[in-house]
Amino acid sequence: MFIPVGTNLKLKKVPYATIGLLLINWLVYAFTQGIYYKTEFLIWRYFYLQPGEAYPWQLITSMFFHGSFWHLFGNSVYLWIFGIYVEDKVGWKQYLFLYFLTGIAAGLIHSTMTGLFMRDKLMIPMLGASGAISGIMGVYLYRCYYSKIRLLLFFVLPIKIPAVIVLGFWFLQDFLGGIAAIKGIHQNVAFWAHVGGFLSGLATSKYLKYEGQAQREKLEHTVSTRLGKREGYAEGMMAAELLLQTDANNSQLHLKMAQAKSGMGGSNEGKEHYQQAIKLMLDTDREKVAEVFVEYWKKYLTIMEPQYQLRVSRLLARSGNTSLACATLNALINSDYPPDPSMEAAYLDLAKLYEQELQQYDLARAVYHQYMKKFPQTEQRAFVENRLRLMQGDTRL
Amino acid sequence: MFKKIFFSRYFHLCLAILTLYGVTWYITYTTEFEKIMNRFRRYCYADYEVRASKTSMMRLKAAFTRDQFAEQLRSFSADLFDYHNKEQVQAYFSSWNFFYDVSKTDEGNSYLLAPIINSGQYEAHIPETVAFRYAILGEEEITPFSVYQEGPWTSVFVSEKNGTVYIHTATLDSLLRWCFALLWKLEPRTQKDFDINDATHYLYLDLPAVCQEVFIERRFYDKETSREYFLEKAFQSLLPTMFAMGARMMADKETSFSARYKYERAYLTGLAAYPQHTLFNYLATYGLCNTLTRSLAVAVHTQISISIMGTQEINVDIISQTAQRILAERQDSALRDLIEDRRELPDFCHR
Numbered sequence: 001m002f003i004p005v006g007t008n009l010k011l012k013k014v015p016y017a018t019i020g021l022l023l024i025n026w027l028v029y030a031f032t033q034g035i036y037y038k039t040e041f042l043i044w045r046y047f048y049l050q051p052g053e054a055y056p057w058q059l060i061t062s063m064f065f066h067g068s069f070w071h072l073f074g075n076s077v078y079l080w081i082f083g084i085y086v087e088d089k090v091g092w093k094q095y096l097f098l099y100f101l102t103g104i105a106a107g108l109i110h111s112t113m114t115g116l117f118m119r120d121k122l123m124i125p126m127l128g129a130s131g132a133i134s135g136i137m138g139v140y141l142y143r144c145y146y147s148k149i150r151l152l153l154f155f156v157l158p159i160k161i162p163a164v165i166v167l168g169f170w171f172l173q174d175f176l177g178g179i180a181a182i183k184g185i186h187q188n189v190a191f192w193a194h195v196g197g198f199l200s201g202l203a204t205s206k207y208l209k210y211e212g213q214a215q216r217e218k219l220e221h222t223v224s225t226r227l228g229k230r231e232g233y234a235e236g237m238m239a240a241e242l243l244l245q246t247d248a249n250n251s252q253l254h255l256k257m258a259q260a261k262s263g264m265g266g267s268n269e270g271k272e273h274y275q276q277a278i279k280l281m282l283d284t285d286r287e288k289v290a291e292v293f294v295e296y297w298k299k300y301l302t303i304m305e306p307q308y309q310l311r312v313s314r315l316l317a318r319s320g321n322t323s324l325a326c327a328t329l330n331a332l333i334n335s336d337y338p339p340d341p342s343m344e345a346a347y348l349d350l351a352k353l354y355e356q357e358l359q360q361y362d363l364a365r366a367v368y369h370q371y372m373k374k375f376p377q378t379e380q381r382a383f384v385e386n387r388l389r390l391m392q393g394d395t396r397l
Numbered sequence: 398m399f400k401k402i403f404f405s406r407y408f409h410l411c412l413a414i415l416t417l418y419g420v421t422w423y424i425t426y427t428t429e430f431e432k433i434m435n436r437f438r439r440y441c442y443a444d445y446e447v448r449a450s451k452t453s454m455m456r457l458k459a460a461f462t463r464d465q466f467a468e469q470l471r472s473f474s475a476d477l478f479d480y481h482n483k484e485q486v487q488a489y490f491s492s493w494n495f496f497y498d499v500s501k502t503d504e505g506n507s508y509l510l511a512p513i514i515n516s517g518q519y520e521a522h523i524p525e526t527v528a529f530r531y532a533i534l535g536e537e538e539i540t541p542f543s544v545y546q547e548g549p550w551t552s553v554f555v556s557e558k559n560g561t562v563y564i565h566t567a568t569l570d571s572l573l574r575w576c577f578a579l580l581w582k583l584e585p586r587t588q589k590d591f592d593i594n595d596a597t598h599y600l601y602l603d604l605p606a607v608c609q610e611v612f613i614e615r616r617f618y619d620k621e622t623s624r625e626y627f628l629e630k631a632f633q634s635l636l637p638t639m640f641a642m643g644a645r646m647m648a649d650k651e652t653s654f655s656a657r658y659k660y661e662r663a664y665l666t667g668l669a670a671y672p673q674h675t676l677f678n679y680l681a682t683y684g685l686c687n688t689l690t691r692s693l694a695v696a697v698h699t700q701i702s703i704s705i706m707g708t709q710e711i712n713v714d715i716i717s718q719t720a721q722r723i724l725a726e727r728q729d730s731a732l733r734d735l736i737e738d739r740r741e742l743p744d745f746c747h748r
Contacts, residue, residue: 037458041465052427052435056418097407104414108421115425122427123435208406 004081006150008160009221015084017092021099022076025129028064029072044125051111052122059107060100065127072128079133081149082140089143089217090210095136102135102200109196117182131193134174138201141167143210146218171198219243223253227260236260251280255292262299271300279308282315290319297324303331306342314349322357326350333367339374347371348380351387361391429473430493434538436470437480441508441539448505449546496534498558500541507542511535511567519562521637521644523666529647531562531640536570555642555663557650562643566632573631576600577624580612587613603673604634641670665724672717 032043046055049062066072087095110131114121141163149166151159178191205211219239226236240257243250258273274296281289293312303309309332317325329350337343347367354364368384378384402408427435443463450456470480478485483499490497490510500507511534520528537544544552552568576597585591591601591608601608607630610616617623645666649659 038461041462045465051421051425053432054425101410101414105417108414108417111425112417112421115421119431122425122431123439204410207410 002151002153002159003077003155004149004166005152005158006081007085007144007163008148008150008225009085009088009144011084011088013088015087015092017087017095017099018079018083021083021129022079025064025066025072025076029066029069032065048125048127049107049111050123050125051114054111059104062107062125062127063100063103063129063132066129067127075129075133078137079129082137083133085144085147086136086139089213090139094208098139098201098204099132099136101204102138102197103129103132105200106131106135106193106197109200110190110193113178113182113192113196126190126193128190130190131197134194134197135201135204137167137170138198138203139205139210140201142202142205143214144217145214146221167198171195174198216243216246223256227256233260249280251277251284254280258296266299271296271302274300275304275308278304278312282308282311286315290315290321294321294324297328303328303335306332306335306337306340306346310342310346310349313346317349317353317357322353326353326358329353333370344371344375344378344380347374348384351384355387355391365391433470433473433477433489436466436473437486437510438539440466440470440480441506441510442545444506444508445542445545448542495538496532496563505542508539509537509541510539511537511565514566516561519640519643521640521670523641523644523648523670525648527644527648529562529643530560531564531643533564533566536567537565540567553660554639555646557643557646557659560647560650562640562647564636564639564643569632569635570628572596573600573628574624577611577627580608581620581623585612600631604631607631607634638667638671642667662724665721669717669721669724 032040035043043065047058047061047065049058066075083095083099086098090098107126110126114124145164147163148160149163151161151166153159174191174194177187177189178195181187181189181191219242222232222239223236223243226232227240229236237257237260240253240260243253244257247253254273254277258270258277261267261270261273274292278289278292278296281292289312293316304312309328313325313328313332316322316328329346332346333343333350348371351364351367351371354360354367365388368388371378372381372384440463443459443466446459447456447463450459467480474480474489478489480486486499487497494513496509496511496513498509513532514535516530516532518528519531520526541552552565554565554568556563556565579593580591580597580600583590583593585593585608588601588605591597591612607627611623611627611630615623617626642663645663646659649662652659654662
């Protein structure tokens with residue numbers, strides 16, 4: 001009735017491990033088509049999982065064989081849709097570990113249930129990656145429970161349903177299928193492998209404590225989808241504030257909050273978040289500082305504390321935005337902040353900008369004079385006097 | 398380093414999987430008998446595949462599979478029996494309370510392996526008194542080739558072997574289960590509601606009390622319980638007919654009659670002794686049962702129709718008399734030879 005076609009999550013990395021697994025499955029399928037019947041028998045006997053007479057390696061080899069094109073196609077769709085995000089979240093090493101671990105658990109649980117309730121089926125072989133894929137779906141549910149699954153209803157109508165509902169329904173369907181199998185209603189599906197894989201995926205995620213990262217990702221997801229939009233603004237803001245409690249040094253989050261809070265005009269909170277974001281970016285993301293400061297300046301026309309403002313102004317000057325650098329340094333030297341080394345440096349920077357970049361010697365001289373007046377005991381006295389002398393000479397020329 | 402590994406959660410998860418592996422190994426442990434049974438079943442069905450193969454390639458594949466299973470069977474049963482030796486296989490399976498038989502023809506082998514769920518001594522009056530040993534067989538582990546090819550309802554109700562009458566519950570069971578599933582879903586309220594098809598119609602005629610109790614009054618609301626109760630009661634009700642058939646087979650044991658003719662006589666005896674059990678007649682007439690008695694049942698049906706022409710109404714006495722009359726007529730050797738010549742002997746291993 002419906003098939004999943006994607007999720008509302010965004011992929012950050014190329015899912016090499018998932019691609020690799022799919023490739024192996026398809027290659028194995030291609031190679032086993034039209035195979036010599038004697039080899040086919042040996043594969044059937046030694047590579048498929050026969051619960052009643054299992055060789056340990058069958059728990060893994062059975063994952064790579066599929067009964068038909070549609071069997072493999074269905075599994076590939078599910079692995080692609082859920083696997084790529086799990087790989088993205090946990091990394092390829094953990095992802096492969098989870099894939100094989102839950103796949104083995106699925107095979108064992110299928111065998112156990114068959115041994116307990118369907119002993120007459122102990123010798124019926126099981127094959128396919130669905131147990132491992134169910135495990136990955138279990139991990140997905142635990143890790144990305146906040147996401148939505150994109151489905152095609154009746155194979156044409158696209159809809160988005162929360163992952164909890166889709167995967168919960170899927171699990172229930174398999175569980176009921178498993179009960180029916182126990183009751184003797186024959187269906188050619190290893191339902192208990194699906195159920196076992198899914199539960200082992202959930203249990204493993206719990207044991208590996210994925211919930212902390214999951215909750216954090218949920219908040220990040222809420223922030224990225226709600227913050228800055230009218231609908232769900234409060235929810236997004238709440239999520240951002242919760243995130244800041246655990247990660248106060250997240251410059252991107254401060255920036256998003258600043259943008260959201262300044263969206264409808266300026267606010268003190270918005271200003272503070274901008275300033276915080278810029279302060280943090282000065283250490284982590286210097287490339288973007290100038291851009292963010294311009295955004296901030298346009299909204300608030302206010303300078304920051306001297307030590308930060310000085311660094312920002314220097315970055316502005318370096319990025320070619322000399323006029324704004326001069327404006328901010330001017331604002332800084334005329335501010336009420338007490339004189340300190342940053343302020344002292346601000347005078348000198350501003351004078352140098354006037355003198356060297358803008359060739360506005362009068363303004364440069366005025367700044368140097370102001371500087372000498374404010375910091376009479378400065379160590380830079382000789383340098384300043386020298387500059388003033390030179391500028392006088394230049395003027396004469 | 399070791400401490401780090403020991404306290405690693407991934408290591409714990411691997412240990413958990415190892416533990417689960419141990420539990421699974423314990424639960425799925427299969428006994429030697431289960432392994433032999435499985436290989437034997439696979440071997441027999443692979444042998445059927447060879448017999449049923451239409452192309453030489455299919456035959457080659459099936460023969461290879463059969464040989465592989467034969468090899469595995471040989472390794473499992475090396476000290477117990479030679480799977481080619483019928484007596485040895487019979488002795489092995491009878492020690493596990495299983496009935497085994499094989500019929501070898503030019504076309505191929507046909508096997509039967511079924512658990513004996515009950516056995517005892519019975520005395521039937523048909524009308525002469527015949528005492529015999531009987532064994533009730535449960536669901537077959539290996540069905541005869543004819544059943545394998547044509548389905549479960551082509552099997553027989555009763556067979557005789559070495560002085561024991563075997564009652565085949567699986568033959569009746571499949572039809573009764575099918576009737577139950579249909580009637581349980583349609584919830585009949587009156588006798589008329591049982592006229593869904595011929596099987597359900599005759600089922601009510603044969604077993605009105607059980608049908609009333611299970612389907613109309615719904616004595617049990619639970620489907621599983623109802624089904625078990627229905628199957629048990631229906632089987633118990635129809636068992637005397639099968640005993641009558643078995644008695645006839647036992648009485649004819651020393652004769653030189655063919656297996657076909659013996660079965661026909663058994664069928665007519667059952668009908669004469671318990672004419673109220675029309676379901677058997679229906680099974681034979683409409684092809685739900687084996688083809689063996691089909692034309693004979695049609696003959697019975699026709700003769701009954703001729704008997705009731707006029708003002709008479711059909712009743713159990715007429716059915717019984719007709720069956721007895723046909724039985725007597727067929728003892729005429731010329732007619733018997735004609736019947737035997739006209740029809741080929743089917744694959745009928747458990748004779």
